[in-house]
Every structure is written in C-alpha cells, then in structure tokens.
Amino acid sequence: MSKLLFLFLRLLKLFHRIGLKMRGKTEADFHAERVISGKAWEEFCNNLKLAGASLMYPGTPRDAFNQAEGLRYLSRLTRGGLEAFVEYCDPAFPVLHRMAHETVKLGADNPDNYYFNAQISGNYSYRITGKRNSVHYIGFFTQNGNYGTTGGLAPCGALEDNALKLEDDGSFEINLSKTPSGKNWLKIEAETTMIMVRQTFLNRFEEVAAEVSIVNLDGRTAPDPVTPAMIDEGLQTASMFVAGASMMFAKWANGFKKHTNKLPLFDPVVSNAAGGDASIIYYHSHWKLEEDESLVIEVKPPDCDSWNFQLNNYWMESLDYRYFTICINKGTAHYEPDGTVRVTVASRNPGKPNWINTCGHHEGTMLWRWYRLAEGAAAVEPLCRVAGI
Numbered sequence: 001m002s003k004l005l006f007l008f009l010r011l012l013k014l015f016h017r018i019g020l021k022m023r024g025k026t027e028a029d030f031h032a033e034r035v036i037s038g039k040a041w042e043e044f045c046n047n048l049k050l051a052g053a054s055l056m057y058p059g060t061p062r063d064a065f066n067q068a069e070g071l072r073y074l075s076r077l078t079r080g081g082l083e084a085f086v087e088y089c090d091p092a093f094p095v096l097h098r099m100a101h102e103t104v105k106l107g108a109d110n111p112d113n114y115y116f117n118a119q120i121s122g123n124y125s126y127r128i129t130g131k132r133n134s135v136h137y138i139g140f141f142t143q144n145g146n147y148g149t150t151g152g153l154a155p156c157g158a159l160e161d162n163a164l165k166l167e168d169d170g171s172f173e174i175n176l177s178k179t180p181s182g183k184n185w186l187k188i189e190a191e192t193t194m195i196m197v198r199q200t201f202l203n204r205f206e207e208v209a210a211e212v213s214i215v216n217l218d219g220r221t222a223p224d225p226v227t228p229a230m231i232d233e234g235l236q237t238a239s240m241f242v243a244g245a246s247m248m249f250a251k252w253a254n255g256f257k258k259h260t261n262k263l264p265l266f267d268p269v270v271s272n273a274a275g276g277d278a279s280i281i282y283y284h285s286h287w288k289l290e291e292d293e294s295l296v297i298e299v300k301p302p303d304c305d306s307w308n309f310q311l312n313n314y315w316m317e318s319l320d321y322r323y324f325t326i327c328i329n330k331g332t333a334h335y336e337p338d339g340t341v342r343v344t345v346a347s348r349n350p351g352k353p354n355w356i357n358t359c360g361h362h363e364g365t366m367l368w369r370w371y372r373l374a375e376g377a378a379a380v381e382p383l384c385r386v387a388g389i
Helices: 002-022 027-037 039-056 064-087 228-259 268-273
Strands: 113-119 126-131 137-144 154-160 171-177 185-187 192-200 211-216 280-288 293-299 304-312 327-329 341-346 355-357 363-373 383-388
Touching (some): 027 039, 064 113, 064 228, 126 192, 137 185, 154 185, 154 268, 268 280, 304 355
Antiparallel strands (some): 137 154, 280 363, 304 327, 304 363
C-alpha cells in the first residue's frame, strides 16, 4: 500500500510540472505563490495534524500515559524534521548534525550510537574530514530517498571502520562522489539525499566520539540566500517525515505484538529499506509485563564485533538512557562462567546482574542487535521467558 501511495505522489508531481509548463510558470513561481499566499504554512500544519493518526493506529495503547508520550514523540519528530529539512536543508552547504539523540528519538534509536546526518545531493561532490579518536566503531553511509517522499531510506554507499584509512595522527579524509576518488571513497548517486555517520560505543562514558565535518567541493564558503522553494519544500518534507516515520513505526510496533515477549529475527530487507545498517542483525519485538513480572533473556553471544539490547516505549523511542539503565552491550554486560548473558527486564531492581529498567512502562518495544559477525559465526536468537521478580 505504501509503495502505491508514493507512486501516486510521484505521478501527481509529474502532472504538476506539466500543468506549470502549460501555464507558462516555473517551479520558482509556484513556490513563491505558495509562500506569499500562506499555502506553504497551511499544508505544513495540515500534514502535522494528519500525523496524529499514527497515535490511533490499531494496537496502539490508548491510556493517558502512553498517549502523552506519543504526543511528545510527534513534537520531537517535528523538531528533528524542521532542523533536518528546513534549518539544515541546503545540500549545497551541508551541515552534519545529530538528528536522533537524547531528546529526538525514532525507530529504536540506539543509545550506544552517536548519529550524525547531513542533507546532500547527487548534484555535488563532497569531502568529509575528521579525527578518529577512541570511539569503538565508526561507519559512513549514504542513503537515497527519505521517509517523507519515498517511505524509507534505501542504502547507497558504505565505508566502515575497518576499511577507513587513517593518517598517523588518526585524521582522515573521505571523498563523496559518483565515481571512485581518493584514499577513502564513499559512493553517491543521483537519488542520494543523506549522509549518515554512525559511531558505536562500548562505553559511551569513557570513549571519545570522532570529530567530523563536511564540505561541498564546488568551492563555496557560505550558503546562498534562502529561497521560497527551499522553505516550501522543506516544510513539506519535514511534515511528511513526521507523518511517514510515525505511521511506519506504528505499523511495525503493531506487527511486533504477534510475538510479544520474544525476540525473533527481523526481516533484513525491511530494516535496510528503513535505513538500518546492513552489517547488523536485528531482533525487534514487543514486550508487556505486569508490575510483579520480569522478562528474562538468555543467550550465548556469537563471535561478533559487538552486540547490544535496548528497551523502548511503544512508539519505538529508546527509554531515557541519560538517567536509567535501559540498554546493555558487549562491553557493559556481566557474563556467566560459560559465556552466557542473562538480562532481566523489570520495573524494579531484582538484585541480579544486567537489570534493564522499564522506567514506569508496562509495555513497549525492544531490540537486540548482533554487530558484524565474525567469519564463520552464526546469529543466535535470544531465548525469552516471563518470570516473577
């Protein structure tokens, strides 16, 4: 259904361009009229109103607490969307910024990750410069499309940690272009819209994130003045991002209820289309517990670069990792003598290692990840059981 919707939207744009040509008007004329008339702002507000439908999607919790979190979630997506598509919308002068972080969350955002995003375009070539520092892992990924116009983020190019060539002082340069260039190259295509930098910590309190910046190689040193088209299109994309992302993840969460309190393998095709990392194996699900119940998760991790588990609210926002232990990973876990990890999800401390705090929630979503399995290693599905506290 979503593919048909976005095909319909593309057809509408085609008819729109034909109509403009027949009336002797340009795209610039069209956007200027929308800005002057107030139509641009009106449609932005209408799309935000439509985004509220995600909070009423089948299966969503309707109690006041979860709906309040849902409203905050939409407000956070709006803030993130406006920063990404209005404030930092110019692909000719990109800015790497944190679109998902401690107070803007979506799609099971990873507490062990430090994300940077920038809007880019296949019309330009770029260079990223930086210093590696001590973060456990860093990866650079270009993506095509966006949640608002294509319904997802299709993978394009990837340059991961072990392939990144560093200078003696830990600095690096990466060329982003359609054809190979330089010591470190990251592919972009005509449809490319975003560069994403993922940094993964084993201990986010001790490791130092990499320093990264990006420049357009056409020589400009400052952005051009804002145009009506930039603002009109930015507002449309931001509002469609809020509506598209929230609806997509509401559908995901409802689907996870088919295997509540279990952690089955998530379809990698779906996760990659939504902007997931193709080198990570994901186990998404839904959890639900009574006040006196706990969810015990047991697994012997395979040989891999890292792994982690996190607890989210129903809207697939990670719980507040600034103040509570809501995630665990390869570097922070307590292991049994045989290498097994036993995680306990509960509303209060059960007096056992690897306690994950539900932070006042009685249901939500959850995610286990295996990062970059070693050669010959096989993914393992974590075993789950509900027990008392």
